[in-house]
Amino acid sequence: MTADKKPRIVQKAPEPFGPLFDSHAHINSEEFDADRGAVLERMREAGLVGAVTVACDYGEVDKLLEVVDSAPGFLKGAWALHPEYEDRREPAVDEIVRICSDARIAAVGETGLDYYWCKGDLSWQRERFIRHIDAARELGKPLIVHAREAEDDALDILIAHKARECGFVLHCFGGTLETAQRAVDNGGLVSFTGVLTFKSAENLRSIARVLPLEALMIETDCPYMAPVPYRGRRCEPSLVGEVARTIAAVKEIDPALAARTTTQTARRFFAFDQLENASV
Template identity: 45%
Template sequence: MYVDSHCHLNFPDLAARLPEVLANMRVARVTHAVVIGVAMDSYPDVLALAEQNDELFATVGVHPDSEDAFTPSEDELVAYAAHPKVVGVGETGLDYHWCKGDLSWQHERFARHIRAARRAALPLVIHTRESADDTLAIMRSENAGEAGGVMHCFTESWDVARAALDLGFYISFSGIVTFKNAKQIHEVAQKVPLDRLLIETDSPYLAPVPYRGKTNEPAFVAHVAEHIATLRGVSAEAIGEASTENFFRLFAKARRA
C-alpha cells in the first residue's frame, strides 16, 4: 500500500486520462495522492479533483519559478487552506536554476507561505533547487518548524537533509532515486530515518525506472518504494507501510478513503 505525496493530476497529460490514471493507482495499491497547487489560475482545477475523488487531496500555493505569477496575501492563503480537502501549503520555496538576478520577490513569496502555513496549522510542501542554503535560512528565520512539512523531490546532500530533519521536516523521494547515476540521492535514501521518509512521483515528470522518459503517473510510485527498499535492504512493503503512516501523520488533515 502506497501514497503518492506529490503529483500534478490537473496537468493536461494526466487530466485527459484521469479515469485510467485512477484505475492504475488502484491496481498498483496506491491508495491516495496529493494534487499539488502551483498557481492560482489552476487552483480551481486542483481543488475540484480533490473534491470529486475521495482518494485525492489538494494543497494551495504558488511555485517559485515565475516572478509574474499572482500570489495571494497571507490572509487569503490561510482562507484557502481552511477547505476540508486542502491538506498543505505549497508548493513553495526557492529555485535558483530557472530564476536569476534579484530574487527578493522569491524570498518574500516563500516567507509568506511559511507564515500562512503556521497560521493555518498545515504542513509546507517545499521546493528547493540550487538554493539549499537560502532555503534553510528562510525556514529558520520564519520558524517553519512550527508548521512542519516535507522537502519534496529531494536532490540535495545528506547535510541538507539532516538540517531539514533537524527542523522537523520529512524528506520525500521521487523517481530520481531510481536513476543509476543519482549516487548522492541514494546515500540520503539510505540514511533518512524510516519514520521521516515519504515517496512521490511529481508526475507527469520524472518517471522512475523502468518508465524513465515516459509520462509519469501516481501508480509508478510503487517503483520508487521498491528501489528505496533495495537500497535499504528491506521489503517494498516495509517502505510502503512506513511512508503511508508518515504521510497521514504529517498531513494530519487528510482522511483515509
C-alpha cells in the same frame, strides 16, 4: 513536452504492493485531462491508498478542487503560488490562508526557492516564500517545499520562520546529505521522486540509505520524471512504488515495510485520517 511528441502512456498498473501514498503529484495538470479516470484506477490497482495533488497558480484552484472531489477520501490538494512564477502578482498572507483553508486542501505548497531557473535579485522569491510559511502556520497545515540549488537558504528561512510548528517536507529532494540531515534535525521530512531510481542518482541513494526511514516520503511529481523502468513514458502516481522499492533496496529492508512506513508518515503529515470521508 509538445503536442506532436507525447510520451507513451502506461497501460497497465504495476504489480500491487503497498499500501503506497504519492505525497506530491500533479494529477490536476492538463497532461491527465484525457484519461484521469484511468490514471486513478491504476493508482488503486497498484496499491495506492492516497495522494496529494498540487496546483501552482491562481487559475488552477477550481480545477484542483474538482479533481479532489472526483476521488473523496483518496485525494487531497495542495496550493501555493510557485516560486518560479516571477511575473504574477504577489498573494497576501490572507489570500493564501483563504485558498488553503478549504478542507480539501491538505498543505501549502509547493513554495520555496529556485536558484536553478530564476536568477538575479531573488528577494521577491524569498519574501513570497515567507508569506507562504506564515500562512501555513496560521492554518496549521504543513508546507511542501520546492528548493532547487537553494536548499540551505530555504532551510535558513524555514528555521527562522518557525516552520517546524506546521511541519515541512523538502519535496523532490536533490540536495546534499548535510542539507537533508539539517532538515530532519529541524523537524522536516525529505521526499524522493523517481529520480532516486535513475542510474546517475548514486549520491541520492546514499542519502536515502542514511536517513531514518520515518523521515522519508515518496512521490512522483508526475507527469515528469517517470522512474526506472518506465523512463520516457508519462509519469503517473501508479509508478510511485518504484521509489519505495529503491529505498528498500538501499536500506536492505522489505519493500512492504518501506511502502507502509512512508504511507504512515504521509498520512500523519497531511492529516489524512481527519478526512470527513475516511473510506481509505
